[in-house]
Amino acid sequence: MPASPDNSTNVAEAARRIRQGHLVAFPTETVYGLGANAFDAEAVARIFEVKRRPTFDPLIVHIGSVEQLPDIVESIPDSVYVLAAAAWPGPLTLVLPRKLIIPDLVTAGLPGVGIRLPAHPLALDLIRQAGCPIAAPSANLFGGISPTTAQHVRDSLGNAVPVILDGGPCEVGVESTVLSLMGEPVVLRPGGFPIESIIDTIGPVGRAVPNPEAPNAAQPSPGMLSRHYAPRTPLFLVNMGADAHPVPGLSCGLLTWGLQTASAGFAEIVRLSADENLRTCAARLFAGLRTLDSAGLDAIIAHRFPDMGLGIALNDRLQRASGTVAEIPALQISEK
Ligand code: TXA
Ligand code: MG
Numbered sequence: 001m002p003a004s005p006d007n008s009t010n011v012a013e014a015a016r017r018i019r020q021g022h023l024v025a026f027p028t029e030t031v032y033g034l035g036a037n038a039f040d041a042e043a044v045a046r047i048f049e050v051k052r053r054p055t056f057d058p059l060i061v062h063i064g065s066v067e068q069l070p071d072i073v074e075s076i077p078d079s080v081y082v083l084a085a086a087a088w089p090g091p092l093t094l095v096l097p098r099k100l101i102i103p104d105l106v107t108a109g110l111p112g113v114g115i116r117l118p119a120h121p122l123a124l125d126l127i128r129q130a131g132c133p134i135a136a137p138s139a140n141l142f143g144g145i146s147p148t149t150a151q152h153v154r155d156s157l158g159n160a161v162p163v164i165l166d167g168g169p170c171e172v173g174v175e176s177t178v179l180s181l182m183g184e185p186v187v188l189r190p191g192g193f194p195i196e197s198i199i200d201t202i203g204p205v206g207r208a209v210p211n212p213e214a215p216n217a218a219q220p221s222p223g224m225l226s227r228h229y230a231p232r233t234p235l236f237l238v239n240m241g242a243d244a245h246p247v248p249g250l251s252c253g254l255l256t257w258g259l260q261t262a263s264a265g266f267a268e269i270v271r272l273s274a275d276e277n278l279r280t281c282a283a284r285l286f287a288g289l290r291t292l293d294s295a296g297l298d299a300i301i302a303h304r305f306p307d308m309g310l311g312i313a314l315n316d317r318l319q320r321a322s323g324t325v326a327e328i329p330a331l332q333i334s335e336k
Pocket of ligand 2: 137138146
């Protein structure tokens with residue numbers, strides 16, 4: 001295996017590596033993934049090793065077409081086809097009863113397997129050419145900021161991943177929404193597919209809440225860990241519409257989503273979207289956090305987003321980046 005990451009490696013070569021049990025980092029429309037053949041437990045184990053990820057955190061299995069579902073899933077509720085028509089290819093992961101062909105390591109021993117059909121053409125090409133579903137978490141060290149460019153993957157995982165397919169910056173920029181269909185539908189993680197769109201498609205859904213007794217232990221979905229997606233610099237949140245002020249005596253950075261906010265006294269400012277477009281904010285959030293995290297600041301102060309659409313996922317990521325337990329916004333229908 002070559003020692004350095006190779007940008008120009010083509011999809012056919014990457015697919016061959018997946019078939020041989022190696023790892024490949026690849027772009028999706030949400031974030032870059034670190035992929036392995038989902039049927040190969042040894043290859044999947046290497047993902048956990050490289051990411052330094054605890055094995056209680058299950059992986060999403062990426063498929064290239066809806067026809068692959070019966071290979072992986074024991075039973076397919078009708079709602080899957082309705083949701084697939086609305087969301088796939090795209091940023092929605094469905095947790096469905098797994099077949100035993102899926103190694104325990106992929107699901108962390110859970111009875112459900114998370115599945116999604118990604119929208120990025122390189123991801124789809126890779127899965128189709130590999131001829132197997134691809135298990136892939138985000139291609140970053142566990143707990144860190146998810147990568148939205150090939151360079152972010154290199155910065156985070158370096159030579160541990162010799163093949164990184166470069167598909168440019170990710171369009172969506174936050175991870176997929178995770179919806180469990182193991183019983184009544186429950187959103188396990190807000191993400192790139194708005195919860196409102198799920199409700200429009202299948203009706204009311206529950207929202208899983210973190211276990212407050214043990215916010216850093218296993219959760220209904222381990223993506224609910226209270227500290228996750230986190231920069232090394234301490235991050236503090238300010239409510240929408242409130243003025244942010246730097247802490248006297250500290251070098252502070254400001255992460256804000258529009259132009260409206262006062263920013264006097266901040267050493268570094270990242271404005272995610274001039275016209276307050278949540279899509280633009282989502283596409284830029286993780287890169288913005290990285291920029292501020294590498295600016296040698298004492299603290300980052302970030303404005304919360306409106307609790308609607310993609311704003312729900314953005315607030316969830318900011319909250320976890322700050323290491324505090326997120327409140328579930330009022331949109332929730334019921335707590336499961
Ligand atoms: O957009 C995405 O979802 C990206 C791209 C690469 O597809 N992937 C991603 O994977 O964010 P990861 O591993 O960083 O986060 C997956 C989340 C985790 O919080 C995990 O707990 C949850 O999905 N998840 C996966 N399989 C699950 C399962 N069987 N049951 C419950 N939660 C599951
Ligand atoms: Mg992740």
